[in-house]
Amino acid sequence: MDDSLHDLRCSEDFKPTVAAVGDFITKHIAPVSDEFFATPNEENRWALSDRQTEILEGLKAKAKDAGFWNFFLPTWNGDGISNLDYAYLAEQMGRNPMSSEVFNCAAPDTGNMEVLERYGSDAHKQEWLEPLLDGKIRSCYSMTEPHRASSDAANITHTVAVKDGDDYVVSGEKFYISGAGDTRCKVQILMACTDPEGPKHKRHTMFCVPMDTPGIEVLGPMHVFGHDGAPHGHMHIKYDKARLSSDMVILGEGRGFEVAQGRLGPGRIHHCMRSIGQAEKALELMITRGLSRKAFGKEIIKLGGNFDVGARSRNEIDMARMLVLKTAKAMDVLGNQEARTHISQIKAIIPEMVCTIIDRAIQLHGATGISQWTPLASMYTGARTLRFADGPDEVHRMVVARNEIRKYEGLDA
Ligand SMILES: Cc1cc2nc3c(=O)[nH]c(=O)nc-3n(C[C@H](O)[C@H](O)[C@H](O)COP(=O)(O)OP(=O)(O)OC[C@H]3O[C@@H](n4cnc5c(N)ncnc54)[C@H](O)[C@@H]3O)c2cc1C
Structure with missing residues (x-):
């Protein structure tokens, strides 16, 4: 290392x-x-x-x-x-x-505030960054499209922004836009395609858009395991010839990919950091419940393979924490861009690991584990969605694998 x-x-x-x-x-x-x-x-x-x-x-x-x-x-x-x-x-x-x-x-405000702080104009900062920093309003980040495989950002071409005089006219659809349901959500950072035939990383432009812009309609919530997630929500949004002024462009036309890359580094790692806390909470609930209830004459945590369940969970959390800390350190020492393989490593490992540990805690609780009497069911739902949000596991494994292969490619066998 x-x-x-x-x-x-x-x-x-x-x-x-x-x-x-x-x-x-x-x-x-x-x-x-x-x-x-x-x-x-x-x-x-x-x-x-x-x-x-x-x-x-x-x-x-x-x-x-x-x-x-x-x-x-x-x-x-x-x-x-x-x-x-x-x-x-x-x-x-x-x-x-x-x-x-x-x-x-x-999330998603922290990532959005970072974008506005780093790339926003003075007007964006005054109108949107200040109330966000003050906790007065909330925001959302609109990138994923129902009609495109959005794990490849270059694919995001359904929502188009066409130049018309000084304005852009935007049409298309986005879905799973977290936080857009909340009435306190007043602004969105929108990624739209401005040059479908352009080079892969120059096709998109990022806009800072008020939620009440005419032509933008929040159609309703996308469900997560049957829940609508109110009042936060993961919303389906339609853009029907919404007219955006060129002042809403962030950084410059064709520079959306650059902004997206800048945004996703810290955001991905914050989710993973918080997930370690979730895994600790699940383990605590697993052990305390397992000690508080008896079956077959013994505390449940001491029955069958449950010793192993507790031990594996502790081992996995401690390993995961070390990897998260190493990634955070890599971002400090090497910068976000150079640390991207480290970031992908934890994004591919931590949400899956946390899901497994919460699932074990659920199992040890019996039926109560999936009920409203513990936070475990809702924790599981949240952790499971993280295996998609900010890129599915497989895309992050692809980044890690490419980095490994690059080390050996061209070497004599
Ligand atoms: C609860 C929740 C909240 C979200 N919040 C937001 C948000 O606020 N804003 C936003 O813009 N988006 C948000 N998303 C969307 C999320 O970022 C996308 O779902 C994700 O990027 C994947 O895109 P997709 O759904 O189009 O899947 P697709 O791109 O269609 O991919 C489907 C599957 O294909 C497989 N796959 C893809 N690439 C590879 C590969 N290289 N190798 C092997 N297999 C692969 C994976 O199994 C993947 O899950 C959210 C999603 C959820 C579930």
């Missing part, structure tokens, strides 16, 4: 913050999160209820006061924090489903 990737410790300066954020989650978020999810808005499922708003906004204000806000920003507390330090923090956030939003570190 590259020597520069050996030291995977959290920096001494940042350790107290990780501990304090962990305490904040335990003391302030965990006691109210069940109530938050149990009090949806009965009149409009796509908006938070008054009680949910009260809980969430109260927690956000407390987090802001403590300085636990926008940790992902390169300017957090002056110089920002390293990806490695962020990994320790994200694992804490992964343990509770409300945490990321409380600290304004939730």
Whole structure:
């Protein structure tokens, strides 16, 4: 292994913050999160209820006061924090489903804010980045298309933006656009094809688009295992001759691929970091439940192959954590682009591993495991979708395999 990737410790300066954020989650978020999810808005499922708003906004204000806000920003507390330090923090956030939003570190907003911060115009920053950074609005990222195999970004040619005077006219469809159902979602980062015949990486343009633009219609939610995911939702969106001004272009015409690459590096790794926290939570639930119930005269965790189940889960989590930390370090030392094989390694491994561990925890709970009485069913659903979101497992394995083959290609047998 590259020597520069050996030291995977959290920096001494940042350790107290990780501990304090962990305490904040335990003391302030965990006691109210069940109530938050149990009090949806009965009149409009796509908006938070008054009680949910009260809980969430109260927690956000407390987090802001403590300085636990926008940790992902390169300017957090002056110089920002390293990806490695962020990994320790994200694992804490992964343990509770409300945490990321409380600290304004939730997907897809973090990736979108990074895009606007890095590539947006002054007007984009003023109109959209500022309220996003302030936690006043939410956003979505519209790339995947129902009519194209979207795991290959070059394929995304159904939604076209045709130049008309100073404007672009956009027609097409997107689906599984996370967060677009929420009434607080006010802006989308849209990838549209501006030059279908152009070179593979110059075909697309990225736009910063208000959700209420005429011609843009959110048709409804795509379901995940039968659930519509309200109020967040993974939405099906139609563009019917929507007129976008050229001021909405991000970075420049034909530079959409570049923006997408810049966005997806940290976003992919944040999901994996949080997933380690989810796996820890699943293991904790598995063991505590297995100790609390007896069958055939013994605690369930001590029956049959269940020793093995616990041991394998611990081993896999610890291996996965090391790989995530190594990837975070690689991003710090080598940069996002050079670290892309590391990123693909964890994206291909962690969501699958977390699914397996949550599934084992479900099994050990018996029927209760798939019920509404534990968070496991919803955790499983979320983890399973991560095997597609930001690229399916196979595409990431392809990146890893190509890198391996490249090392030997051309060598004499
Ligand atoms: C819950 C959820 C949320 C999402 N949120 C968003 C979002 O906010 N914004 C957004 O734009 N998209 C989002 N997506 C979409 C996601 O990014 C795409 O589903 C993913 O990129 C795959 O594209 P596709 O569905 O078109 O699959 P396809 O491209 O049709 O691929 C289908 C399958 O083909 C196989 N395959 C593909 N390439 C290879 C290969 N190289 N080698 C071997 N097999 C391969 C894989 O098994 C893959 O699953 C979300 C998806 C889900 C499920």
